Amino acid sequence: MTHPDKSARPCALEHSPKKRQILAGAREVFGEMGFERTSVDQVAARAGVSKATVYNHFLDKKTLFVACFSEEADELRDALRCKLLRSEPAGEIGPALQAVGEHLVSLVLAPAIVALYRNTSAEIDRFPELGALLYERGPAAMHAAMAEYLRRWHDLGALNLPDVHAAGVQFFLLxxxxxxxxxxxxxLPDPLEPAIVATVQRAVHVFLAAYGTPSPRPAAAQD
Structure with a gap:
């Protein structure tokens, strides 16, 4: 089986400093004001650039809005993908899944990601294409990355996965x-970290009960 080339795709998005500056300012203003009440002038002021500079990079406010939040989805996806690409299956599968699961949940619960889903959910009726775009570049891409990671454990015989993609979705949701x-x-509970650890522990237990393979028994001693 061919695994992803770790050098084929970067682990971080590449934008010009000015474009990243605009996106950062836009994300803040859209998060505070919503799409309707936000103006390009406000975005330019928050980003510390001219209005003309904003329009040099983005066609209009709608294009800026979509780019702003699709970038968040891309960053979430790439952060998980890079973690999984660097996590070669080794040692016991339980602790490995625990570490990956905790990393996944920490990403999903990051304030920027929580704000992303709150803000975009409020605008889906206005921009129906935004929902499809964010799903494909966010959750769907993360499910695929998780499936590929679990496939490597399957290939080693530590998991028995009849449907690798379904297993990736299930582990993600668990x-x-x-x-x-x-x-x-x-x-969210405060402190959050113990709740993440406990939730992922339950997820790993359920997942391994469904898909784990028995560990080899030690050879019986000869009399």
Whole structure:
């Protein structure tokens, strides 16, 4: 089987400093004001650039809005993908899945990502194409990356996965538990880290109960 080339795709998005500056300012203003109440003038002021500079990089406010939040989805996807590419299957599968799961949930619960889903959910009716774009570049891409990681464990015989993609989706959802929904309502537990660890522990237990393979038994001693 051919695995992804680790050098084929970068682990970080590449934008000009000016474009990144504009996107950072736009993300802040859209997050505070929403799409309708935000003006390009406000974005330019927050980013510390001229209005003309904003239009040199983005056609209009709608294009800027989509670019702003699709970048967040890309950064989330790439952060997980790079973690998985660097996590070659080794040692016991339980601790390995625990580490990957905790990293995944920490990414999903990052304030910028929580704000991304809150802000874009409010604008899906206005921009129906935004939902499809963010799903494909965010969750769908993360499911695929997780599936490829789990496939490597399957190839080693540590997992028995009849449908690798479905297993990737299931592990992703199990790890989030109720924490992603709670984040949308602002009712995450404090401190958060113990809740992440416990939620992922339950996820790993359930996942291995469904897909784990028995460890080889030690050879019986000869009399």
């Amino acid at each position: 790890c989030k538990g109720d924490l992603a929904v709670r984040s949308q309502f602002g009712v």
